[in-house]
Every structure is written in C-alpha cells, then in structure tokens.
Amino acid sequence: MGGKVSCTLGEVKQRADFIVYWGGNPAECHPRHFTKYTLMQKSKFLPRGRKDRTMVLVDIRETKSAKASDIFLQVRPGKDFELITILRALIKDQNVSDEAIADTGLTREVLDDLVQRMKSAKFGCMFFGMGLSMTRGKHMNSAALLTLAAEMNAFTKFVAMPMRGHGNVTGADVMMRWQTGYPFGITFNRGYPRYNPGEFSTVDVLVRGDCDAAFIIGADPGGTMPQPAIDHLKRIPTIVLDPHVTHTSKLARVHITTAPQGIAAPGTAYRMDEVPLPLKPPLKSPYPTDEYVVRRINEAIMAKPFWLPDGSQPQMLTAQV
Amino acid sequence: MIRITGGRVYDPANGINGEVRDLCMDGGSFVESVEGGRTIDATGMIVFPGGVDVHTHVAGGAINFARAMTPEDHRRTQAFIRTKTRRSGLGGMAPTTFATGYLYAGMGWTTVNEAAVPVLSARHTHEELADIPIVDKTTLTLMANNEIMLDQLENGEYERAKQVVAWYIWAAKSYGIKAVNPGGVAAWKWGKDAKQLTSPIEGYSKLTPGTIVTQLAQICEDLGLPHPIHLHCNNLGAPGNISTTIDTLKHLEGRRAHIAHCQYHAYGGDDWDTMCSETAQLADYFNAHPGITTDAGAVLFGDTVTITADGPWQHLLYKLTGRKWGNLDVENETSCGIVPYTYRPSNLVNAVQWASGLELLLLIQDPWQVFLSTDHPNGGCFWRYPEIIKLLMCADFRQECLKQLPDKIKGKIRLAEIDREYTLYEIATSMSAGPARALGMPKKGNLGIGSDADVVIYEEDEDVERMFGHPRYVLKGGEVVIEDGEIRETPEGREFLIKPACDPGIDDFMRPLFEECYTMSFENYPVELERIEHAEFADCLGSTRS
Incomplete structure (x- = not known):
C-alpha cells in the first residue's frame, strides 16, 4: 500500500x-x-x-x-x-x-x-x-x-x-514539501525539519502547551480547534495576519489586518490537483499583503543577533539521531 | 577580485591539460589580470571548471511528489542545520531545495539542467528553482506527448507544429525541449504504451513514435535551440531495448541530438532472466556519429526513488516491486510516475544496469560525447557522483566491485574486459566542459577569459572519491562559496532561458485548442517573465535577439 x-x-x-x-x-x-x-x-x-x-x-x-x-x-x-x-x-x-x-x-x-x-x-x-x-x-x-x-x-x-478545500491548503503542502521534505506536522526545534503528525501537528503542539508563541496566517484555529488548544493560544503571545476579524484574531495579542489573497493581493494558489494558478487581484487594498508583513518581520529578526553563537552547531549532520 | 595561483589547471574547452596557470576573476567572469583582491594559493592543487549536470531532476511537481512519498528516507538522511544566513534542509534520495544547492555546490557542481518540466506546472518548477541557491539552472519542456502538438504532426502540419513548440517554450520560460517516450506517454493516458517506432500510437491513425522523433528533432534544429532535442527513447528499461534505441538513433538521421540516460536503453535479451548489456553496440554507434551526445544515467547500488515522465514504465516497475506508486497525468502534456527502488548487487538485472552505465562511459571513446549522470535520482543520487568518478579512474577498484556481483553475471556484461581509466582531463570533460558544450552554454565549463568564473579546486588525494567529494574550494561567479568543507556564501543562482522566434498569430491558433483540453484560463497559462528570479537570456542559433 x-x-x-x-x-x-x-x-x-x-x-x-x-x-x-x-x-x-x-x-x-x-x-x-x-x-x-x-x-x-x-x-x-x-x-x-x-x-x-x-x-x-x-x-x-x-x-x-x-x-x-x-x-x-x-x-x-x-x-x-x-x-x-x-x-x-x-x-x-x-x-x-x-x-x-x-x-x-x-x-x-x-x-x-x-x-x-x-x-x-x-x-x-x-x-x-x-x-x-x-x-x-x-x-x-x-x-x-x-x-x-x-x-x-x-x-x-x-x-x-x-477533494481538498480550504483555500490554498494544497499550496502550503506543496511549498512545505520542497523546503522541508514534509507536507505538515513539521518541527524545526533541532535546527532542521522533522516530521511526525500527531506530535508536531499544530493542534498537538498547542494542546501539549509546547510552544511559547503562535504566528497564524490565513487560518482560524480559534473557531475549529479543541478548547485546550484555544486556551493555550490565549496564554501565549498569538499574532494573527488576517483580512477579517475572526475567532482567532479576537483572542490574539496582535492582529495585523492584511489584504485578502486573490482579491487585493497577488500570489500563487495551488488547485487540488497541484496545478499552480496565478492570483491577479482586481482590487486595491489599503492594507499590506501577508508577504510584505512577513518580509518586514523577517528583516527585523535578521537584524537581531542569531539565537545560537556562531560555530556552536555543525553545518550538517551526516545522519540524524 | 580573486586570483588563483599555482594550481594545475584542467580546462578541456581550451585544451589546457594540467598546466600550472593563474586564473583571475572579476565581476563574475575570468579576466586577464586583477590588481589587489584575494589570492588563493592553489599550489599542488587541481583546478577544474565547475561541474555541469546535463540531466537531473531537482525541482517541480515530480520530484516534489517523490519527496512526499519518501518521509522514511528524510528521517535517516543527512540534515542541514539552519544558521543566520543558511536555510535548513534534508539530503537523501530527494533532497529539499536549499539542500540541493548546498550539496551540488559542495561537490563542485555549479550548473544544473532540470530535464523534465510540464508547462502546466512550470510556474511551480520555477518557484522551486528560485529556492535552490548557488547553482545556475536551465529547464527543458516536455513536448513529445503534447497532444496539441501531436495533432499537428498527425495532420502533416509541420510548420504549425514548430510554432506550437516555440509558443510552449516561451510559455514555460524554458531553455529547450525534452522528449520522453514519444507517443508512449500519450498512449498511457489510456493505460497503453508505445513500443514500436513504426506502429501508430494509441488514439492516432498514422502518427508513430518514429515520426515524432524525426520531426521534433528537426523542429529543435529549425528553431535554433542552443541545446538539441533531449531524448528519452521508447522502451526504457526493457530487456532487448537496444534495437529500439538504435532504431531511434537512425530516425535522427544526422540531426543534432542528446540521448538521455543511455544506460537504461542498452539492453539485450528477451526477458528479465536473459537480460544482458548491449552497450558495445550502442557505443559503436556513438563512436561513429560524433554529432550526438549522451549522458550515462549510471546506476549505483543502494536506495533511491525513481521519477520519470514515463508513466507506463513506472506502472510496470510498481507491478514488479510491489512498492509505493505515484502517478500524475498532466492534461494534454505528459505524465509522471514515482516508485521507490533499491538497486542490489545480488539482483542480476541491477548488476547488468550497474555495469552498463560504466561500460558506456568507458566504451564511448570521446568524453565530449558521454557525460557523467545518474539521471538523478533514478540511477542514484547526484551527490554520489564522486563514487562514479572513482569507478572510472580506477580499473582495479572496478575489478574489486565486480566481485560482489553474482556468478551468473558472466557473459552478460563486458565491464571485466575493459581496462580503460579516465584521466583527470577526461573527467573534466565529462563532468563540465562536455555537458556545457552540449547544452550550448559557451560560458560554462570553460576557464577562458570572459567565461563565468565557476571553479572547483581539489587537493590532490590518492582516494579519488574523497578528493572529488570534498573540494578544497568552490567558486561560483567569482565568489568563494565552499572553503575547507564549509559553506561560505550562498548567492542566488541565475536561470537561463530562450525566446525562440514565433509567429504572432499563434496565440489565436492556440486559444480554442487550449480551451478545449485545459482547465485554466489561456491568459493565466504562460509563466510571467517577472516570476523568474535572475533570468538570463541565451541566444537561439542563427538568430539575433532584439
């Protein structure tokens, strides 16, 4: 099989x-x-x-x-x-x-x-x-x-x-695969990607209380996840990028309103058969795109010292443990 | 500005064979001389042009499908750890994009040709390529089973077919044409294959694989593509397929061509039990026809995942192995199949394959004609190329390896009788200068003034595999990217593409045909040029670009 x-x-x-x-x-x-x-x-x-x-x-x-x-x-x-x-x-x-x-x-x-x-x-x-x-x-x-x-x-x-749904879930799956080898349920806590659905899936990490911050783009776990996961999102700094007010944005510490994908923000969406479709926005939005916000956050992080001292980690592991 | 001094330089493009020379580079290219800047003392070291992979699968829907299907391999393979300037990733059978760039550069390869791109998902392929750092890239568009194009050939509309091909190349923002199992993949859409070059294809009344081969090769000539037709012949992997391969070569009739992974097309015998190597026959053909090139598609023992547009072959492999099978048919254009596979020395068929790849590399006399490849990841992963180099350079080591094959191999292969050993000059030709010339990239695989400053410097080592696996320095575009086994810089690579001359009326011709068989809008189909990161145009032959 x-x-x-x-x-x-x-x-x-x-x-x-x-x-x-x-x-x-x-x-x-x-x-x-x-x-x-x-x-x-x-x-x-x-x-x-x-x-x-x-x-x-x-x-x-x-x-x-x-x-x-x-x-x-x-x-x-x-x-x-x-x-x-x-x-x-x-x-x-x-x-x-x-x-x-x-x-x-x-x-x-x-x-x-x-x-x-x-x-x-x-x-x-x-x-x-x-x-x-x-x-x-x-x-x-x-x-x-x-x-x-x-x-x-x-x-x-x-x-x-x-029959996949939920906007661009296929796109997230495709992109994670080329960058990490895995579609979802990935942890980077050892500095490289590891995969275990049921352990590293978002809901499991939240229910166990394993993360100390949450960054959520284009999803509303506050409306769909079990109560212990939602409770943890309330406990930790949760940042939401979303065009709308959602269950999650209401419990978040920070909600950045962004332009809706495909309507006012360009990009690529992957259809359920993994065919990539370009998004050509017909409208303009006063809000920034998700991509712009993420880039700005990334730049700010890059300006800070790296979280590990230089040379404290090998460049590559020949075999994982 | 960098000067490399005192190294023994192997630069087959300029006929330089191990002379001690200095190399100077500035602004990404080799120059006559530089004032100031860094000097790398390469005294006692060996200097090669950066490697060029003429046939690999590193980005796009197919390899990404393979990644999804092999998490068990990702878990046990090498891992790249994130740093401030580098992204994390995994190596293994189907490496992730960032790791692909690090691994290629880490062994001194600086240009790769992604050999199979469906136009429908070309946007995806380019997005992945943008995430492969350091190396420069080209892509080939899958065309020999494109039904709109085949319909033109069926109707004898050669000129129209040529226009359609040109339109697709530009729509995909690609560099050339790949033909996979001509007609066979179109037949696979009905669960069939095309095994005879002269029999009409399933669903067509007169069109044969032979006609597709001849006419598509001619189209590539007439469009002046810098890289000729890149052909994966019919009957891949099947015992006795040598007759199909020779027949295919005869159909090319003096046109330029590159035959992909020829190891998989050089078998005799009637079934799996009697399968044997017929590489001598194929090598003779190449030795007598200097105008055609090939890559080995060599097999190395071990685990890998096979990925190809050849859907019917993958169905057969699934039935043979009972392992996972992935298949994705792409509307109007092609198919793709994925099956994990383990090559075992104890398996007679695998042993024949292992020997055949090496035999072709050794029996085809001119290294300008046969290039190092494993058809990554099909015959083995690209990061195992140093193992092949050792097998080519050390006849004694080959004899050692032959001992692990089963006794029944006797009489099925020729490898034991071959004592040729590659010289460094020949290796440099087969891994860099040769593939660069075949791809029509004069500035690659070349250490001459004005060429791209892609250089790999090895410290001489008796263990050839270790030497080629761990270069002392790798420079890409005049920048030191690998030094003492560490990644220093990770510049973004460029993507080369062409814009063949195309009749402006072709849009109006394509639109109704397109709307009939595709499921996206005509306007959204071509990849926008702005989506290609660091696009660089190459010229078509006999044309001047405006």
Missing part, C-alpha cells in the same frame, strides 16, 4: 467516462466541480458530455449530490474501509463472504455491477472527501481507496484524487 495514482483535472474533463465521489458532497461543497471538470463537459473523447459519463456516489446519506448521480450506494457509517477492501478483492475475483458484504449495507448484486462497470470503463476517476478521510479509519481509508485505484490499473486506466 502507498502512493497516489492521480491526474490533473483536465484529464478528468477530457477522458473520464466513469466517476466516483466517495464521502463527499460536491453539489454543495465544490459546486463547480460537476460543471467544470467531471460531468457536464464535452470533449473530443466524450462528445456527448454527461451522456458519455457514469457517476457513482458513495456516502452514508443521500445528499444533494445523489441527484446528480447515476448510481447511489449508501454505505453503512464506519464501513468505508471494509467496502473498499471488499472491492479490492472482487476486482481480483477473490472470494468474499455474504456476511462481509451485508455488513457494509450493500448487496453482492450491486457490488458485482459496480466492479463490472469499473473494469469496463476506459478512464475511471475516484474523488474522495472528508466523509472518507476524516471518519473512522481516517488515513487508512484514504490509503485503501488510493490502493484500489492503483490496482484497477491492471484492468483499465484508473486514478484517484482527494
């Missing part, structure tokens, strides 16, 4: 004749997804557009997205991992017991039909949302679905992609 077999959204628009949304509700959460990429677009390979595509929705309840689907599969809550594992077995013609199938809330007929459709597709794409990645099983569910997509390539072209 491991890895990710994916594509950019233009490939889906051009080629995908079989689309699965799993644990997501694009009709309400990514309202342009159907029209721009997955369902309504015509292409030279799919000249009839929607008529040439089959859409399957897998979710625990019948959301608004079910209306757009050809097939809706209502999986029993918490049984996504089991269902994916069963599909991995069925595509390889392995035996699966009736009880295991019944446990997922679906029938053998429905799953056999699904497998047959997956295999006869020319280009299949599975999108998965937080209904899969943030429910019981979490990253194990995502890994299972990504593996199913990888294994489907023994039969036909298949890819999978997370």
Whole structure:
C-alpha cells in the first residue's frame, strides 16, 4: 500500500467516462466541480458530455449530490474501509463472504455491477472527501481507496484524487514539501525539519502547551480547534495576519489586518490537483499583503543577533539521531 | 577580485591539460589580470571548471511528489542545520531545495539542467528553482506527448507544429525541449504504451513514435535551440531495448541530438532472466556519429526513488516491486510516475544496469560525447557522483566491485574486459566542459577569459572519491562559496532561458485548442517573465535577439 495514482483535472474533463465521489458532497461543497471538470463537459473523447459519463456516489446519506448521480450506494457509517477492501478483492475475483458484504449495507448484486462497470470503463476517476478521510479509519481509508485505484490499473486506466478545500491548503503542502521534505506536522526545534503528525501537528503542539508563541496566517484555529488548544493560544503571545476579524484574531495579542489573497493581493494558489494558478487581484487594498508583513518581520529578526553563537552547531549532520 | 595561483589547471574547452596557470576573476567572469583582491594559493592543487549536470531532476511537481512519498528516507538522511544566513534542509534520495544547492555546490557542481518540466506546472518548477541557491539552472519542456502538438504532426502540419513548440517554450520560460517516450506517454493516458517506432500510437491513425522523433528533432534544429532535442527513447528499461534505441538513433538521421540516460536503453535479451548489456553496440554507434551526445544515467547500488515522465514504465516497475506508486497525468502534456527502488548487487538485472552505465562511459571513446549522470535520482543520487568518478579512474577498484556481483553475471556484461581509466582531463570533460558544450552554454565549463568564473579546486588525494567529494574550494561567479568543507556564501543562482522566434498569430491558433483540453484560463497559462528570479537570456542559433 502507498502512493497516489492521480491526474490533473483536465484529464478528468477530457477522458473520464466513469466517476466516483466517495464521502463527499460536491453539489454543495465544490459546486463547480460537476460543471467544470467531471460531468457536464464535452470533449473530443466524450462528445456527448454527461451522456458519455457514469457517476457513482458513495456516502452514508443521500445528499444533494445523489441527484446528480447515476448510481447511489449508501454505505453503512464506519464501513468505508471494509467496502473498499471488499472491492479490492472482487476486482481480483477473490472470494468474499455474504456476511462481509451485508455488513457494509450493500448487496453482492450491486457490488458485482459496480466492479463490472469499473473494469469496463476506459478512464475511471475516484474523488474522495472528508466523509472518507476524516471518519473512522481516517488515513487508512484514504490509503485503501488510493490502493484500489492503483490496482484497477491492471484492468483499465484508473486514478484517484482527494477533494481538498480550504483555500490554498494544497499550496502550503506543496511549498512545505520542497523546503522541508514534509507536507505538515513539521518541527524545526533541532535546527532542521522533522516530521511526525500527531506530535508536531499544530493542534498537538498547542494542546501539549509546547510552544511559547503562535504566528497564524490565513487560518482560524480559534473557531475549529479543541478548547485546550484555544486556551493555550490565549496564554501565549498569538499574532494573527488576517483580512477579517475572526475567532482567532479576537483572542490574539496582535492582529495585523492584511489584504485578502486573490482579491487585493497577488500570489500563487495551488488547485487540488497541484496545478499552480496565478492570483491577479482586481482590487486595491489599503492594507499590506501577508508577504510584505512577513518580509518586514523577517528583516527585523535578521537584524537581531542569531539565537545560537556562531560555530556552536555543525553545518550538517551526516545522519540524524 | 580573486586570483588563483599555482594550481594545475584542467580546462578541456581550451585544451589546457594540467598546466600550472593563474586564473583571475572579476565581476563574475575570468579576466586577464586583477590588481589587489584575494589570492588563493592553489599550489599542488587541481583546478577544474565547475561541474555541469546535463540531466537531473531537482525541482517541480515530480520530484516534489517523490519527496512526499519518501518521509522514511528524510528521517535517516543527512540534515542541514539552519544558521543566520543558511536555510535548513534534508539530503537523501530527494533532497529539499536549499539542500540541493548546498550539496551540488559542495561537490563542485555549479550548473544544473532540470530535464523534465510540464508547462502546466512550470510556474511551480520555477518557484522551486528560485529556492535552490548557488547553482545556475536551465529547464527543458516536455513536448513529445503534447497532444496539441501531436495533432499537428498527425495532420502533416509541420510548420504549425514548430510554432506550437516555440509558443510552449516561451510559455514555460524554458531553455529547450525534452522528449520522453514519444507517443508512449500519450498512449498511457489510456493505460497503453508505445513500443514500436513504426506502429501508430494509441488514439492516432498514422502518427508513430518514429515520426515524432524525426520531426521534433528537426523542429529543435529549425528553431535554433542552443541545446538539441533531449531524448528519452521508447522502451526504457526493457530487456532487448537496444534495437529500439538504435532504431531511434537512425530516425535522427544526422540531426543534432542528446540521448538521455543511455544506460537504461542498452539492453539485450528477451526477458528479465536473459537480460544482458548491449552497450558495445550502442557505443559503436556513438563512436561513429560524433554529432550526438549522451549522458550515462549510471546506476549505483543502494536506495533511491525513481521519477520519470514515463508513466507506463513506472506502472510496470510498481507491478514488479510491489512498492509505493505515484502517478500524475498532466492534461494534454505528459505524465509522471514515482516508485521507490533499491538497486542490489545480488539482483542480476541491477548488476547488468550497474555495469552498463560504466561500460558506456568507458566504451564511448570521446568524453565530449558521454557525460557523467545518474539521471538523478533514478540511477542514484547526484551527490554520489564522486563514487562514479572513482569507478572510472580506477580499473582495479572496478575489478574489486565486480566481485560482489553474482556468478551468473558472466557473459552478460563486458565491464571485466575493459581496462580503460579516465584521466583527470577526461573527467573534466565529462563532468563540465562536455555537458556545457552540449547544452550550448559557451560560458560554462570553460576557464577562458570572459567565461563565468565557476571553479572547483581539489587537493590532490590518492582516494579519488574523497578528493572529488570534498573540494578544497568552490567558486561560483567569482565568489568563494565552499572553503575547507564549509559553506561560505550562498548567492542566488541565475536561470537561463530562450525566446525562440514565433509567429504572432499563434496565440489565436492556440486559444480554442487550449480551451478545449485545459482547465485554466489561456491568459493565466504562460509563466510571467517577472516570476523568474535572475533570468538570463541565451541566444537561439542563427538568430539575433532584439
């Protein structure tokens, strides 16, 4: 298990004749997804557009997205991992017991039909949302679905992609990877990057009270994180850069109002498929950009003596301990 | 202003072979003489032009995907610690950007060519390149599976195809053209590959990989690109692929070309059991055709991560190894695949690969034609180049290494029979002057007056690997960046790009085709010139830039 077999959204628009949304509700959460990429677009390979595509929705309840689907599969809550594992077995013609199938809330007929459709597709794409990645099983569910997509390539072209949201979260992930090797959950407390989600993720560091200052850009943890994390943000000097007044800005020691990205500040945003898009602001703002503020803070820090005496650290460790 | 005195200078671009000479530099270039400034006494030391990597993968979506997939390697590899002037980072199989600059400069390489950039994510690649300090950079745009371009070739619209290529080079702000598995990656979009040069590609009625090779090479000639077509042939890694490779070379028919990582394209046999080295055949071809160049794509035993635009090959490698598999198909343009891999001396296929890379470097007689590379990180990481240099310079050491290969290797490789040893002059050619000339960069890999003052100074050492791994000084643009094993300065590198002549009407031609298959707006697609940090224009051949 491991890895990710994916594509950019233009490939889906051009080629995908079989689309699965799993644990997501694009009709309400990514309202342009159907029209721009997955369902309504015509292409030279799919000249009839929607008529040439089959859409399957897998979710625990019948959301608004079910209306757009050809097939809706209502999986029993918490049984996504089991269902994916069963599909991995069925595509390889392995035996699966009736009880295991019944446990997922679906029938053998429905799953056999699904497998047959997956295999006869020319280009299949599975999108998965937080209904899969943030429910019981979490990253194990995502890994299972990504593996199913990888294994489907023994039969036909298949890819999978997370339905990411929250502005430019993909951009932060991409940039952290090239500078540190890791996407998130990184500590620099030994002078070089180390990674351990669950230990160095923001919420864990805050709940343990391990940091003595917080610098927050374009996020509102005060509205989403557990109370012990919020309590710690109140205890320590918290600095917020945000165009708006937020839960976090209200508890912060310092709130610097900045120009909103994409509206009054330029830059780059990375789409969920990691395609970088330039931001061209249509408006001017009286407020400085995030970048300007961070640069100024950085310059001020650079003017101070370095926190460690010169030569007290090696330049490089040949192996980490 | 710096003067280097008393060193034995190896400068193949000017035919200087170990003469004791002084070098003077001012304002980033070599000059006749300087008054004042620092003098570096290099008496008894060896002076080379800074290394030039003709084929590497250090920035962009693919290597960044590889970084995401290998956290277990980051945790055990070397770490750079942050100081007041330097950023932290990690080395290993897929080094982070800052560490990439430190590691390249740390072993005396001062120019690198990022060999595979999709235009759609070129903006990302340039952002990463801006975060690679010290070294100068070029990029190549992936073109041999671009469907808009292929449609022109399918319809016999050569002239239009040429305009499309020129438009893409400028949109990507790149330096040249890379062709990966021509037609095969386009076929991969349907889960297929292209293995025969003369068979039509999946989804096309008459277009063949052979046609793409010939016409794209001609387009690179006609546009006057300083670096010719940079070609990753079809059938990479497959037993018996030598026939495809030779066939591909014949399709080039006297045009200039650079064949990437030729080690992966020089195998005989019918399957994994019978796979053997056919490097002699390939080397003969190169020896008879001085107009084409190649890089070794040598393999070193150990862990690495393979990354390539060759999607179908990576799917095969995933099935062979059962390890992690990353794939990213890029709309209209290309694909990319990532699979971590371990080369083992006990594995017969890996042993053949290890020997083949060295055989090509040794059997191709002219070091101006074959360059040091591992196709980083595919055959091994770039920071292991000193190991290859030792293997090239010490025949005894090679024989020692051959002993760790399985007995069954006999008859499958030629390496044991080769006693050639590279001289320092030949190493300087293969690691610097040769790749610089192939890239069309006259001021690189050259210690002559007016060239860029990129110099590496080694203290002579019987242990060649240690000598090349730990230069005494490295100068980039006339500035001392490495001294006594320490990073002194971390200047930002430049990025070289070209602007090929292009019919102004091509925008109107591209727009409707673009809107059909892409998912971003036409205006947002080309990378803005202001986004390139320290951009420097190179000239196309036979043109004068306005």
